[in-house]
Amino acid sequence: MATKYVLVSGGVISGIGKGVIVTSIKIDPYMNIDAGLMNPLEHGECFVLDDGGEVDLDLGNYERYLNITLGRDNNITTGKIYQHVIDLERKGHYLGKTVQIVPHLTDALQDWIQNVAQVPVDSTGERPDICIIELGGTVGDIESAPFIEALRCLRRRAGPNNFFHCHVSLIPVINGEQKTKPTQASIRDVRSAGLSPDIIGCRCEERLGPSTTDKLAQYCQVEPNQVVAVHDVPSTYHVPQLLETQGLIPLLREVLRLDALTISPSLIRSGAKTWETWKDLVTTNDRAYETVKICLVGKYTTLQDSYLSVRKSLEHAAMRCARKLEITWLNSSDLEIETEEKSPPAFYKAWHELSTASGILVPGGFGDRGTEGMVAAAKWAREKMIPYLGICLGMQIAVIEFCRNVCGIHGAQSAEFIKGDAAAAAAAANKVIIHMAEISKVPMGASQRLGLKNTVFQENSAFSKLRKLYETEAPYVGGNRPTSASDPTNRTATADGEPTSRPSPGRPPIISERHRHRYEVNPAYIDTMASHGLDFIGKDESGQRMEILELRQHPWFVGVQYHPEYLSRVLRPSMPYLGFVAAAAGCLEEVMGEEGREGGLVNGV
Numbered sequence: 001m002a003t004k005y006v007l008v009s010g011g012v013i014s015g016i017g018k019g020v021i022v023t024s025i026k027i028d029p030y031m032n033i034d035a036g037l038m039n040p041l042e043h044g045e046c047f048v049l050d051d052g053g054e055v056d057l058d059l060g061n062y063e064r065y066l067n068i069t070l071g072r073d074n075n076i077t078t079g080k081i082y083q084h085v086i087d088l089e090r091k092g093h094y095l096g097k098t099v100q101i102v103p104h105l106t107d108a109l110q111d112w113i114q115n116v117a118q119v120p121v122d123s124t125g126e127r128p129d130i131c132i133i134e135l136g137g138t139v140g141d142i143e144s145a146p147f148i149e150a151l152r153c154l155r156r157r158a159g160p161n162n163f164f165h166c167h168v169s170l171i172p173v174i175n176g177e178q179k180t181k182p183t184q185a186s187i188r189d190v191r192s193a194g195l196s197p198d199i200i201g202c203r204c205e206e207r208l209g210p211s212t213t214d215k216l217a218q219y220c221q222v223e224p225n226q227v228v229a230v231h232d233v234p235s236t237y238h239v240p241q242l243l244e245t246q247g248l249i250p251l252l253r254e255v256l257r258l259d260a261l262t263i264s265p266s267l268i269r270s271g272a273k274t275w276e277t278w279k280d281l282v283t284t285n286d287r288a289y290e291t292v293k294i295c296l297v298g299k300y301t302t303l304q305d306s307y308l309s310v311r312k313s314l315e316h317a318a319m320r321c322a323r324k325l326e327i328t329w330l331n332s333s334d335l336e337i338e339t340e341e342k343s344p345p346a347f348y349k350a351w352h353e354l355s356t357a358s359g360i361l362v363p364g365g366f367g368d369r370g371t372e373g374m375v376a377a378a379k380w381a382r383e384k385m386i387p388y389l390g391i392c393l394g395m396q397i398a399v400i401e402f403c404r405n406v407c408g409i410h411g412a413q414s415a416e417f418i419k420g421d422a423a424a425a426a427a428a429a430n431k432v433i434i435h436m437a438e439i440s441k442v443p444m445g446a447s448q449r450l451g452l453k454n455t456v457f458q459e460n461s462a463f464s465k466l467r468k469l470y471e472t473e474a475p476y477v478g479g480n481r482p483t484s485a486s487d488p489t490n491r492t493a494t495a496d497g498e499p500t501s502r503p504s505p506g507r508p509p510i511i512s513e514r515h516r517h518r519y520e521v522n523p524a525y526i527d528t529m530a531s532h533g534l535d536f537i538g539k540d541e542s543g544q545r546m547e548i549l550e551l552r553q554h555p556w557f558v559g560v561q562y563h564p565e566y567l568s569r570v571l572r573p574s575m576p577y578l579g580f581v582a583a584a585a586g587c588l589e590e591v592m593g594e595e596g597r598e599g600g601l602v603n604g605v
Contacts, residue, residue, distance in 0.1 A: 001261065002158065002159060003114070003117045003128070003129070003131055003162070004130045004158070004162045004163070004256045004258075005113075005117070005130070005131050005132075005133060005154065005162060005163050005164070006131070006132040006133065006164045006165075007132075007133050007134075007151055007155075007165045007166065008132065008133065008134045008135070008166045008167075008201075009135045009148075009167050009168070009197075010135070010136075010137070010138055010139065010167070010168045024062060024068065024070065024074060024116075024117075024121065024128065024131050025074050025075075025131060025132070025133045025134070026055070026062070026074065026075050026133075026134050026136060027076045027133065027134065027135050027136055027147050028075065028076070028078070028136040028137075029078050029135075029136060029137050029147060030143070031077070032077055032079050033077060033079045033445065034053065034054045034055060034072070034075065034080070034445070034446070035047070035054050035057075036054035036445055036446055036448075037445055040300045040303065040305075040306035041300050041302060041303050041306060042303075044057045044303065044305035044306055045057040045306055045307060045308045045309060047060040047309060047566065048450060048451065048514050048515070048516045048563065048566055049070055049072060049451065050069055050071070050451055050514065051071045051072055051451055051452075052072070052446070052450030052451030052452075053071060053072025053073075053451075054072075054450065054516070055070075055074070055075035056075055056136070057305060058136075059074060059075055060308065060312075060566065062074075064312060064568070064570060066121075067122070067569060069121055071116075073112070073116050073119075074116055076109070076112060076113075078143060078146075081105065081108060081109055081112065084108060084112070085099065085104060088108070102146075102149060105146055106150040106153055107150075107153075109146070109147065109150035110154045110157060113133065113150075113154060114154075114157075116131070117131035124267075129261055135147055139189050139190050139193065140186075140189045145193075148195065149193070149194070151195065152194035152195055155195070161256055161257045162256065164198050164199075164255050164256055165195055165199075166197065166198065166200075167187065167190055167195075167197035167199075167200055167201065168200075168201040168202075168230075169182065169187070169200065169201070169202060169203070170182060170183070170202075170204070171183060171202045171204040171208065171212065172204075173204070173205055173206070178204065178206075178208065178209060180212060180215050180216050180219070183200065183202065183216060184219050184220060187200065187220045197220075197222070198226065198251075198255055199227075199248070199251060200216060200220060200222060200226060200227050200228065201228050201230055202216070202227060202228065202229050203230050203231075204229060204230070205232050206232070207229055208227070208229040208231070213227045213229075225247055226251065228243065228246050230242065230243070234286065235285075237285070237570065240278065241279060274571070277571055278570065281570070281571065284319075284322060285318075285322070288322050288324050289324070290322070290323050290324065290585070291323060291324045291325075291326050292318055292321065292323040292325060292358050292359070292581060292585040293326045293327075293328065293356070293358045293359075293584075294326070294327050294328070294357060294358065294581070294584060295327075295328045295330055295357030295359070295360050295361070295377075296310070296327055296328065296330060297332045297354070297360060297361070297362050297374055298329070298331070298332060298363050298365060298370075299331075299333075299365040299367070300365065301329040301331050302331070304329060309563070309565035309566055310363050311327065312565070312568060313564065313565040313568035313573065313577040314327065314361075316568050316569065316572075316574070316577065317568075317573045317574070317577040317580070317581035317582070318581055318585075319573075320581075320582075320591070321578075321581055321582050321585050321591060323581070325581075328353045330353055330354060330377075331350070331370065332362075332370035332371070332374045332377065333369065333373055334346045334347060334349070334350035335347070335351065335354065335374075335376045335377060336370070336373045337372075339373075350373075354377060354380060355384075357386065357584075358386075358584040359387040359388070359389070359556075359581065359583065360377055360378075360380070360386055360387070360388050360389075361388075361389045361390075361391070361394070362374050362377060362388075362389075362391070362393070362394030363391045363392070363393070363394055364391050364392035364516070364563060365392075365393045366393075366416075367416070368416065368417035368419070371393075371397065371414075371417055374393075374394070375401045375404075378390065378394075378397050378401040379401050379405060382401065382551070382554070382557060385554060385555055386555075387556035387557070387580055387584045388556065388557045388559075388580075389558055389560075389576060389577070389580040390558070390559035390560070391559075391560060391563060391564070391565070391576075392516065392517050392561060392562070392563055395521075395549060395559030395561050396433045396519060396559075396561075398549065398557070399432055399433060399521055399529070399534075399549070399559070400412050400413060400432060400433065402529060402534050403430070403432045403525060403529065406534070407525075407528050407532045409432065409525070410430065411430045412430045413430065413431060413432070413433070414432070414433035414434075414519060415431045415433060415435050416433065416435070416518075416519050431522060432521065432522050432525050433521060433522060434519065434522045435518060435519055436449060436518060436519065439518050447518070448515075448516055449515050449516070449517055451514060451515065452512050452513070453512070453515050453540065454511070454512050454540065454541050455510065455511050455512075455513060455539070455540060455547040455548060455562065456508060456510050456538065456539055456541055457470075457508040457509050457510070457511070457537060457538050457548075458508060458537050458538065458539060459508060460535060461508060461535070461538070463552055464537045464550050465556065465558075465583075465588065465592070466548065466550060466558050466575065466576060466579055467508075467537060468592055469578060469579050469592060470509055470511055471509055472592065511538075513560070513562035513566075513567060514562060514563050514566040516563055517561060520545055520546065520561065521536070521545075521546040521561075523544055523546075533551065533552065533553070534549055534551060535549065535551070536549050537549070537550050538560075545561075546561065547560065547561045547562065555588070556579060556583035556588065558579065558580065560576055564576045578591065579591075579592075
């Protein structure tokens, strides 16, 4: 049966919630090849996939909500598709023709989408029945024009009952009145480009009034049941229920003839169980009254989307712990002595926030700005026995702090933070964090250690709380989880590499997590740190690269070189985040016991 496509486009403004509705392909009309070199304060988080693709943060939402594993080709950018067409031209693919935007670029886009739509994204190994596409930006933008033309042609190429278009628009409220004119104008723009939406998703602060729905239906030439309101709700986890109650599923079934698809009874049962589990979890979270306060000490806190996956992972863990999550976004520079001199109020406010937090998290980042403030935060967490989680850079910060203040290594520093000429940098002593020898410093794009890598828990890690969480992680049920030890969603395997949902007691497991870094812990200092009580309980398969550190005599002091947030799911929280939030909430022992006793949750979404 032919692949069916669902297109989600946006009008009026960009970033108004198209990605909440699900997708498997994201089209970004910017010239960058990928998101790897984009400023997180301008564009938000760079999300990393299994294959090392550095992509738009929306692909993280798609993996979390759909419980699928995507690849770099699921993110199309203007730069990527132009480069693809130019490469084809250089190889003689067009046989001397004058290569143009139409039809050559638009045909290449359609071919790309259709090829990606055939790639399996879950454990069934089967070709997906439906490919959902999000067109980034706003319809009407100059840079979107080639993509809109390609999607218009794709609708014809797909054939009848194989293409569904949802256009998302904003319904502003002015002086208490819901205004429909911006959406009407947006629909006219879409239709003038050759597309005709099957449904209009209306982002609004409050529920649409009947008169607003009728007006949109009349002037946008759709039926009232084709106007779906996506009003503000307590959390994005309520949105699937919101769409279900407004009849989105019957409409999709009717337009795409979904009843003609052959779906196995086991998948139907699995989906029904997942849906019930999802609703139960959201309802339980709404009733939670205890709060856990997490202080996120980072470099890019002025734009929270810079840490979107981190925030979502904390939410997943808090929901599992039945706690309301309160995040304090703390600029690490405000903790530094220079800030005390320049802006005492900011300095003392930052330290007040840090000292009253239940847990301290230092996420990833690049460059030396604010790193001394991070070191101070790690020191506070270690000395005051406050739960600490260091992610990538945050783990390296913990190493620097420990070397300086426990091991007595004067001037312990990261090679990344050492400035000056090459001779001065080379002469700098005690570089406890070094640049990885196999990673090139030029070019910068895609030049890091990227993607899914294995981490082996060491023989001396039996004491580890994190290891216990990984070992006792409840097995997946429902048939949608991969069985390969190399797949991120099946995150544990025995030391000899054999996959298992729960490793045998006493056998160090192998976990698979996603990475994004250029620097690593200097192996020359490992013995010194170990002799002072800092255990590196997880290493790469060569045993030379440090992946996990954990302090024994501490409620929770863990650093990981990988980014566990990239694999966290609503129904299957990341283990480092779950342990951290549980420790901060005072329920770690209870959570560890529950993880071991559970009969298993349905597929983590």
